[in-house]
Amino acid sequence: MAKRLRPQSLRAQLIVFFMIISLVVLSAASYIIYTFMLNQIKDQNQRLLYQQFQQVDHNIHGLVGDVDRLSKLFLLDDQIQQMLLHLSDKSELEFLGYKNMLHAQIEKFISNYGYIHSIYLTTENQGAMGGSGDTTLVQSKEEWNRTFFGSEVFKRSVEAFPDMIIQGGLRKSYFNPYLTGDKDGTLFSMIRGVRAIYDPKTSATLIFNVDERYLASLYSADLDPSDGDMYIVDAQGNILSGSRPERIGTRSVFRPSEEQAADYGSIDDKAGNASYQLVYYKLQDAGWYAVKEIPLKLYSGQILAVQRILIAVFLCSILIMFAVSYFWLRKMIKPLRLLAGKMKDVSRGELGVTFDSVPDNELGIVVRRFNEMSLSIVDLLDKNNRMQEAKRELEIEALRYQINPHFLYNTLNMIRWMATMIKADNIVNTIVALGNILRPVFKSKDPMCSLRDELSYLENYIKIINMRFNNSIRFEIGVDEPVLDCRVPRFILQPLVENAIAAGRQEEDRAIYIAIAAETEGGELRIRVTDSGVGIEPERLNELNRLLDSGESQQASEGGGGIGLSNVNKRIRLYFGPQYGLRFEPREKGAEVVVRLPAGGA
Incomplete structure (x- = not known):
């Protein structure tokens, strides 16, 4: 892996x-x-x-x-009420008995309610009185008045009267400065302003203190x-x-x-x-x-x-x-790995390989294109092989009719001198025209020539034919000078003229008129050969065009359109492709064939 x-x-x-x-x-x-x-x-x-x-x-x-x-219960005691009534009219010495009574009450409350740490009763003229079960307040009245009665806590208790306020964070040493070190600790103070039942204004402040440790035990014990x-x-x-x-x-x-x-x-x-x-x-x-x-x-x-x-x-x-x-x-x-393998097979020469199954996704598009390409390569090779075979057949046919040019020229010269000696000028002219026709055949091996040379070859051919038909053939060429330089395959017009003559002879005692015109349009050379013959029936014309388009061979028949036309059409298509070739055009009188070639050399 x-x-x-x-x-x-x-x-x-x-x-x-x-x-x-x-x-x-x-x-x-x-x-x-x-x-x-x-x-x-x-x-x-x-x-x-x-x-x-x-x-x-x-x-x-x-x-x-x-x-x-408990604070309310504490205040309801008769002795506490008496003390609150006389806070302002007793001297400190006279008030000593009330203090002893207060400490006794505090000790009783603390002993009965263990969560109460200390109780204090404060007045402006007597200071603070009270303490815990085992200690009493030892802070001076002046110091207490300075620290407590000017504090925010005292003001809040006065404003909240008759309700009780809760103050946290006060230390034991705040009430008793001698409670330091391990004896010191944090208290929670419940403070309220108090007065005697029949007194219209508050005369003291009652403070109940709960040890912070007891409060903490309510939520942190477990x-x-x-x-x-x-x-x-x-x-x-x-x-x-x-x-x-x-x-x-x-x-x-x-x-x-x-x-x-x-x-x-x-x-x-x-x-x-x-x-x-x-x-x-x-x-x-x-x-x-x-x-x-x-x-x-x-x-x-x-x-x-x-x-x-x-x-x-x-x-x-x-x-x-x-x-x-x-x-x-x-x-x-x-599919990609299989495609790579198939392409390798193609590179080794195994043509025509295809996929039997094509996936139904984007890769399937690639596979289908490969199949098309592989089959197209086979078709192109087959087509190319057929073209090469056709060329070889044409070359063999040409070789079959090839004659030694020196023997032919010597024979023609001998005939010409013999005609000259007997003053047969028509024979001399015919021999000269025939020599002009044969000269390009043996002089050049190039399969292409200019349209000028091809038309010159036709003129010599017409001279010889006119000797045969008593000058009954009129031949007219209408080609502009620039078009004459276009390159065309050799000997493609002579078979067309020969078919035109054959079509014109079907009417006795009538002169034969043949016209050749050429023009270029859109990069294409079009040569038109028209005659004055009997023409071609529409059905026959369509059949000829079908055979020419398909490249099929034709049988010689009357009215033109024989083997010569088929060979010319094949040569053009072999040289330039299937988009070029011959095609008959309908006419009211006579026949017209159009040769379509690429306009090269113009």
């Missing part, structure tokens, strides 16, 4: 071209299928995450609702670290809570305020050599988003299975296409 599929062969080139096109198409199809499957896997995981996000949103919303309810990070971001993309604590306080590539994010969706991101799919979901509270970073390598197992299937399909397709293309192209190119 390696030898048969050499690179320069047409079949090998077609197979290579077909395979390249197939590879391109299959590669594009494989890429499209791979991309489609990857997107399908991503969409499937995205739908699963949507359910998970809904559960996370439900848990966080439930936590916020619980804290909201999360496998290798499955990617999950975290909560605010509108600016700041990470408020995350499955990995070290990412809290950093910024995510997903920033809802900049991207005008929808409530749910995904984006693709690349960090270093790792690619991620970020799926986000808008939570009900605080306008935050839950985000899950999924490394695309997690899809590798599913994608690898798809890749294996695609590779297997790809390789099988290549093998099938190679086999199909090989045998299909072998079948398609088989």
Whole structure:
């Protein structure tokens, strides 16, 4: 096969071209299928995450609702209401009892509700009061007033009254500067403005803090670290809570305020050599988003299975296409190989070879043309052989009548001197005319002569004939001077004149009139020979023209059109082709034959 599929062969080139096109198409199809499957896997995981996000949103919303309810319950305590009524009319020393009561209430709440990290009650004149179950606020009133009451958080809580706001990202050290290092951490603060039941204006701010670790446990408890990070971001993309604590306080590539994010969706991101799919979901509270970073390598197992299937399909397709293309192209190119073999046979001399079956396609056109060409070559060779055979027959016939010219000339001279001695001038003139007729026959071997010489030969011939018919033949030539130089085969007009004389003799006691005219038109020389004889019947004229056109031999008959005409016609067609020759033209009186030749030498 390696030898048969050499690179320069047409079949090998077609197979290579077909395979390249197939590879391109299959590669594009494989890429499209791979991309489609990857997107399908991503969409499937995205739908699963949507359910998970809904559960996370439900848990966080439930936590916020619980804290909201607890904060309201906390405010309904009678001792807390008494403290809110006397925030502004008690000195710091007199207020010490309320603080102790507040710490007792906070400790009770925290012990009953473990997800509450700390509770603080803030006023402008008393500062902040509260703490966790084991710590109390130690920050000075002045510092607290400076950091909190001028903050954006405080303004939002006042504007949202009586509703609660949620603030993420505050540190434990924000409330207690001594909580540093491992003791420090991130809190989620639920803040609301409060007042005594019968007080018309807000007099304090209540803060319930939830440890970020508790919030993270609501969505990351069952999360496998290798499955990617999950975290909560605010509108600016700041990470408020995350499955990995070290990412809290950093910024995510997903920033809802900049991207005008929808409530749910995904984006693709690349960090270093790792690619991620970020799926986000808008939570009900605080306008935050839950985000899950999924490394695309997690899809590798599913994608690898798809890749294996695609590779297997790809390789099988290549093998099938190679086999199909090989045998299909072998079948398609088989006529070309057979054609090459037939042409080789023709080059070795085996003529007439043809195809028995012809394919019904473009190659079939080539095969049909080869068959036509092969048969045409045989026809041309046969025609050429027939022409050569006809020429040989004419040459043999000419040799048969060839006479030694010296013997003939000596005999004619002897007869002429004998006639001169007895003063027989008519015999002398006849012998001279006969010598003029015979001289070109033996003088030149060129089969062609000028029309001038051919007409001169005819004039001598007419002189001799007139001796026979008592000068009853009138001979007229009407040829322009330039036409006289045209080249014509020798002795083609004498048989025509002889037939014209034979036709004219059919009427007794009448002079015979013969005219010869010649003209050139469109590169063709036309010589017309007319006589004053009885003419030719239309049926006989059509029969003569048919025989002349077909090249068939004729039998001598009355009225002209005998063997001499047939021989002249054959000679012309042999020399110049079948488009030239003799043809009779109809006339009311007499006969007219036209000789058509190429106008060479004019």
